[in-house]
Amino acid sequence: MTRAATPGRRILSESRPLRLFTLFVLYVAQGVPIGLFWSAIPAWMAANGADASDVGYVLGLTALPWTLKLVNGFIMDRYTLLAMGRRRIWIIGAQLLMVLLLCGCAAVGPEADEILLLGVAGFAVNVATAFQDVAVDGLAVDIMEEAERARASGMMFGGQSIGMAATTWLSGVMIANFGPSAAYLFSAGFIGLITLFVLTLRERPGERLLPWSAGATHPRNEEIHLGAWGPILKGSFTSMIRILSLLWIPVLLVRGFHYGVLKGATPLIGTGEVGWTEREVTSVVGLALLVSGVLAMTLGGWLGDRYGAKKSTIAMFVAFMAMSAAMWFSVDHWGNAGHFTTFVYTWYCLSNLLTVVSLPISMRLCDPRVAATQFTLYMATHNLGISLGAWVLGFSDALGGLQSMFALVLGMHLVGLILMLVVRFPRRGAVEDQVAAQLPEDHGPEPSVN
Numbered sequence: 001m002t003r004a005a006t007p008g009r010r011i012l013s014e015s016r017p018l019r020l021f022t023l024f025v026l027y028v029a030q031g032v033p034i035g036l037f038w039s040a041i042p043a044w045m046a047a048n049g050a051d052a053s054d055v056g057y058v059l060g061l062t063a064l065p066w067t068l069k070l071v072n073g074f075i076m077d078r079y080t081l082l083a084m085g086r087r088r089i090w091i092i093g094a095q096l097l098m099v100l101l102l103c104g105c106a107a108v109g110p111e112a113d114e115i116l117l118l119g120v121a122g123f124a125v126n127v128a129t130a131f132q133d134v135a136v137d138g139l140a141v142d143i144m145e146e147a148e149r150a151r152a153s154g155m156m157f158g159g160q161s162i163g164m165a166a167t168t169w170l171s172g173v174m175i176a177n178f179g180p181s182a183a184y185l186f187s188a189g190f191i192g193l194i195t196l197f198v199l200t201l202r203e204r205p206g207e208r209l210l211p212w213s214a215g216a217t218h219p220r221n222e223e224i225h226l227g228a229w230g231p232i233l234k235g236s237f238t239s240m241i242r243i244l245s246l247l248w249i250p251v252l253l254v255r256g257f258h259y260g261v262l263k264g265a266t267p268l269i270g271t272g273e274v275g276w277t278e279r280e281v282t283s284v285v286g287l288a289l290l291v292s293g294v295l296a297m298t299l300g301g302w303l304g305d306r307y308g309a310k311k312s313t314i315a316m317f318v319a320f321m322a323m324s325a326a327m328w329f330s331v332d333h334w335g336n337a338g339h340f341t342t343f344v345y346t347w348y349c350l351s352n353l354l355t356v357v358s359l360p361i362s363m364r365l366c367d368p369r370v371a372a373t374q375f376t377l378y379m380a381t382h383n384l385g386i387s388l389g390a391w392v393l394g395f396s397d398a399l400g401g402l403q404s405m406f407a408l409v410l411g412m413h414l415v416g417l418i419l420m421l422v423v424r425f426p427r428r429g430a431v432e433d434q435v436a437a438q439l440p441e442d443h444g445p446e447p448s449v450n
Helices: 016-047 052-078 088-108 115-143 146-178 180-198 219-224 229-240 243-274 278-329 337-365 368-393 402-422 430-436
Strands: none
Touching: 016 052, 016 088, 016 115, 016 146, 016 180, 052 115, 052 368, 088 115, 088 180, 115 146, 115 368, 146 180, 146 278, 146 337, 229 243, 229 368, 243 278, 243 337, 243 368, 243 402, 278 337, 278 402, 337 368, 368 402
């Protein structure tokens, strides 16, 4: 009776536009603290006399929660309030915690030289943000239909880029005119508004709107929920060691590797070759991030819908290899401002597009029963690639300079391209279909060679 009373009332499973918009705004919310603590606060610290070691200390603590996302996935797959859906209670709780912590930062108001307080603030807010990220990713895997996953990935990562870019700019203006507390309060207020929106949604018909509301667990969620650590660990391990999953892991590493290399190489080329100031470089990067976010939402989703995840990923690898080769051969022009600007816009846009068009493959490989855990493992692999790329960049001098980094990026993308050409990754949601058909012993199709 309860389920019959709620059709059409902001139910995610029943409305494609609502699903896409919800994922978009949730990723915008996720981009807010990232833009604040990864860009605006470090820039404010540097402008007020903080040295590289101080900024690095704060960024290190800020980044730490994102390396612990695996734990978040296990917790979410184990514990939830199913009567409110599998993920919504976690999204609401994480965003409320983000709001409270940001208000706390505004009240305490650590100064630019209070490094420990700033580091603790960045760590705490990003713990909540990382929980929100894993919960939203799990929601996307749970709720999105196969035909809309390409569009959804574009909305997700486009939203994150827009949230980061907008917050970086607005926070910088607020900090300059009113101090950092204003930026904290603005961020808290914006995330609070999105939280209010989530409070009006249901994942599936008949679920509770709030913990104390009337409603019941949807049968689909009750069937796939693994309410014990043993099955979750076993299911995650079984899914990850399948041949298809093992062959997908190198692609994720390659996808992260270029980001780690180029994120560090960009300011080095901008300041060392072009002769720009840090502010000029970050201004170009911020605009490139904004443009790449818009492209992810529009072109990225369209490419996935029109040509499919595999063909689109292959195209992005080829484009990245062409860009890397162009930078290798044009080293004599690196000091040209227009050349540098073109490079920055190109690599940010290609990176975001590659993430968007390849994301549906990660979703298809996930077993819905352990979706939060398995998807987090894939994202952790991507993050490992970023760390590996940044580490390799530190040896650029010994490897022949920054120019050699582009040859290395090209070679890594060649590996990813070969895997995409020879391995038949799933084109449809075979895993979900099998789980729905109650075949728990099979977690997906075996790989085959084209």
